Amino acid sequence: MAVKGSSEILLDEDIQDYICVSVGTGGTMSGLINSSKPFQKIIGFSSLKGTADLEKNIKSWSKKGNWLLSDNYCFNGFARVNDELLKFIDNFYDKHNIPLDGIYTAKMFFGVKEKIKLGFFPKNSSILLIHSGGLSGNLGLNQRFNLNLKIS
Numbered sequence: 001m002a003v004k005g006s007s008e009i010l011l012d013e014d015i016q017d018y019i020c021v022s023v024g025t026g027g028t029m030s031g032l033i034n035s036s037k038p039f040q041k042i043i044g045f046s047s048l049k050g051t052a053d054l055e056k057n058i059k060s061w062s063k064k065g066n067w068l069l070s071d072n073y074c075f076n077g078f079a080r081v082n083d084e085l086l087k088f089i090d091n092f093y094d095k096h097n098i099p100l101d102g103i104y105t106a107k108m109f110f111g112v113k114e115k116i117k118l119g120f121f122p123k124n125s126s127i128l129l130i131h132s133g134g135l136s137g138n139l140g141l142n143q144r145f146n147l148n149l150k151i152s
Helices: 001-004 027-035 051-059 083-096 106-117 138-147
Strands: 020-025 041-047 067-070 129-130
Touching: 001 027, 020 027, 020 106, 020 138, 027 041, 027 051, 041 051, 041 106, 083 106, 106 129, 129 138
Parallel strands: 020 041, 020 129, 041 067
Antiparallel strands: none
16 A cells, blocks of 8 residues: 555656655565656665565566665664754754654654765765654653653
């Protein structure tokens, strides 16, 4: 169901060169791959450490090879955060008034920012970041680590 539903996220007018998404199971990313245009590259930012199982899922659920998956910004795994990520979440909210969750979306936004700094994206390319929500995950992080992350 996630793959089918996620294939409806991209619209005809979404003509960005790169589509970036947080990855948990690979369902949302697979749907985006399936509905992407031939020139688009889908980049998944795994919230999990290790990508082998996710890559198997994505290959079995998607029809195209225009994607890449990275766990370089997972911050040591699912529901793991550190001071650098927490500072990024706070600064991002202060600057853009957009809340990020520490489990999925913050890791993707952080990764995109780092990839921009490293020159990964060609000059003048366009990038679409899919904010998949997940803010309720901040409730658990707030309780577990005595934080005050936004939940809405």
